[in-house]
Amino acid sequence: MDDKPGYKHSEPFDSGFLAVDNIHNLYYEQYGKKDGKPVIFLHGGPGGGTTSDSASFFNPEIYHVVLLDQRGAGKSTPNAELTNNTTQLLVQDIETLRQHLHIEKWHLVFGGSWGSTLALAYAQTHPAVVGSLILRGIFLGTQEELDWTYLNGAMSNLFPEEHAAWLTYLPEPDRANPVAAYFKLLTSDDRTTRLAAAQAWNRLESGLSMLVPPPDAFAKHEDEEWGLAHSRLEAWYFVNQCFLTPGQLLDQCGRIAHIPTAIVQGRYDIVCIPKTAYLLHKALPKSDLYWVADAGHSANEPGTRKKLVELCDRYADLVV
Numbered sequence: 342m343d344d345k346p347g348y349k350h351s352e353p354f355d356s357g358f359l360a361v362d363n364i365h366n367l368y369y370e371q372y373g374k375k376d377g378k379p380v381i382f383l384h385g386g387p388g389g390g391t392t393s394d395s396a397s398f399f400n401p402e403i404y405h406v407v408l409l410d411q412r413g414a415g416k417s418t419p420n421a422e423l424t425n426n427t428t429q430l431l432v433q434d435i436e437t438l439r440q441h442l443h444i445e446k447w448h449l450v451f452g453g454s455w456g457s458t459l460a461l462a463y464a465q466t467h468p469a470v471v472g473s474l475i476l477r478g479i480f481l482g483t484q485e486e487l488d489w490t491y492l493n494g495a496m497s498n499l500f501p502e503e504h505a506a507w508l509t510y511l512p513e514p515d516r517a518n519p520v521a522a523y524f525k526l527l528t529s530d531d532r533t534t535r536l537a538a539a540q541a542w543n544r545l546e547s548g549l550s551m552l553v554p555p556p557d558a559f560a561k562h563e564d565e566e567w568g569l570a571h572s573r574l575e576a577w578y579f580v581n582q583c584f585l586t587p588g589q590l591l592d593q594c595g596r597i598a599h600i601p602t603a604i605v606q607g608r609y610d611i612v613c614i615p616k617t618a619y620l621l622h623k624a625l626p627k628s629d630l631y632w633v634a635d636a637g638h639s640a641n642e643p644g645t646r647k648k649l650v651e652l653c654d655r656y657a658d659l660v661v
Contacts, residue, residue, distance in 0.1 A: 346647040347397035350406070358418075359441055361434050364425055368416035369438060370408045373401035378448035378657060381407045381435065383463075385454030385478075388574030390415025390567065398451065398649050403657045409438060411459075414570050421570040423528070423577045428482075428584040432463045439470065446470045449656055453477035453640050454613060455575075458583065458590065461621075464600060465593045472661025474602040475652050477645065478610055478638050479618040481590045482583030486614055490546075491520055491579075495611045500549060510541040524576040527569075536565060539572040549611045552637040594624040601659055602628040603652045607636030607645055 353370040360366050373396065382395045391408040399406045410417040412426045412434065439447065450471050452460030457476040464471040480486060489495055496504040508516050515522035526538035540562060547559055561567055578584070602625055606618035615632075622630040631652075636642040640649060 346643070346650045347394075348400055348650075350393065350396045350401050353393075353408075359438060361412075361430075361437055362425055364419065364422060365412045366418045367412065367434060367438070368410045368418075370396075371442070372396040372406040372408070373399060373404045375405060377401075377403055377405035379405045379407065379442075379444045379446075380449040380451055380653075381409060381439075381447055383409070383435075383450065383452035383456035383459045384411065384414065385452075385456045386414060386571055386574055387411060387431075387455050387578050388414045388421070388571040389455070390417075390570065398646075398653050400654060400657065404448075404653075405444075407438070407442065407444075409435065413574050420566045421573045423573065426574070426577065427581075428459065428462055428578070431459055432466050435459075435463050436467055436470075446472055446661070448472045448659070448661055449475060449653070451475045451653070454480055454638065455578075458482050461590045461597070462585070465590070465596045468596050468600065471597070471600055473656050473659055474597070474600055475605070475649065475656060476602065476621075477605040477640055477649060478613045479604060479606060479621050480613045481617055481621070482578075482585045483587065483617075484582065486617060487520065487579055489614050490612060495614075496545065496549070499611060503545060503548060507541060507545045510538075520576060520579050523572070524580050527573045527576050535569060535573075539565075539568040542572040542576065543568055546612060550637060550639045551642055552607070552609055552635065591620060591624045594621070598625060598627065601656070601661070603656070604628055604630045605633065605645060605648050605652070606630070607633045607638055607642065609636065610638045612638040 350372045353372050355371040358366040384391050390410050395408050396406045413422040450460045457479050511522045523542050529535050604618050606615050622628050633644040636645045
């Protein structure tokens with residue numbers, strides 16, 4: 342380990358594409374110890390994708406680390422594709438990849454933000470192959486959470502200038518339902534229109550994900566493919582209520598009550614309501630909830646990152 346909490350990994354020992362239907366080819370990489378304890382990292386967004394740094398939470402001498410770019414995200418193809426892209430299909434993809442890699446059971450499923458949503462949906466569908474869960478920046482895909490971000494919640498009250506700029510990008514008649522309005526622009530036939538809307542959509546979240554945003558907070562925005570995937574897939578999932586029924590993930594917590602679960606939440610998370618982490622903790626009485634007093638939403642804030650690495654080290658000793 343170095344000054345930045347986490348582990349250095351060498352190049353992936355394996356990478357490839359997995360065709361999951363006649364449209365989507367999913368990109369994955371494997372790091373760490375080939376015969377180690379298998380962990381899958383589920384990225385946020387939807388549409389965020391993975392990087393080699395996604396593996397840095399896990400000790401390469403212990404863990405067999407699997408990174409997956411979800412449908413339409415990262416290096417998976419086609420980029421930003423919405424067809425055949427639902428929560429249920431992403432859950433199916435994780436299971437398809439597990440079987441493809443001949444992994445009997447995940448020692449750990451790790452997910453943050455949208456990744457926490459997907460981790461819960463996967464664990465509740467396939468509890469027998471999930472040994473433990475580490476979840477960060479909890480998002481359950483509810484309308485209350487979406488309103489918190491995009492309508493009259495934290496963004497508009499704590500960052501009124503940022504929210505106003507995001508909202509006034511839209512024609513005035515469309516501002517009552519901004520997510521749907523952005524989705525219309527992001528699915529325009531004109532690429533220039535899509536790219537401009539993607540920049541506007543992504544700016545809101547990128548600027549507010551850390552308690553103190555770094556100078557390079559918007560560096561990813563220069564990557565047009567990332568920008569389109571992140572914005573289009575988020576808007577697609579949000580206009581479809583994340584393809585979940587109201588209250589689904591809390592209601593089905595009984596299916597995973599036996600699974601060791603750690604929940605890490607920045608106390609000043611503006612993107613995902615901290616209350617949601619508390620509600621999940623209450624629905625999982627055997628879970629542990631860790632508040633990071635000096636953090637917002639991002640996994641890369643020092644206190645959050647330190648706690649996540651510490652928990653991954655601790656969970657390596659679990660018998661699952």
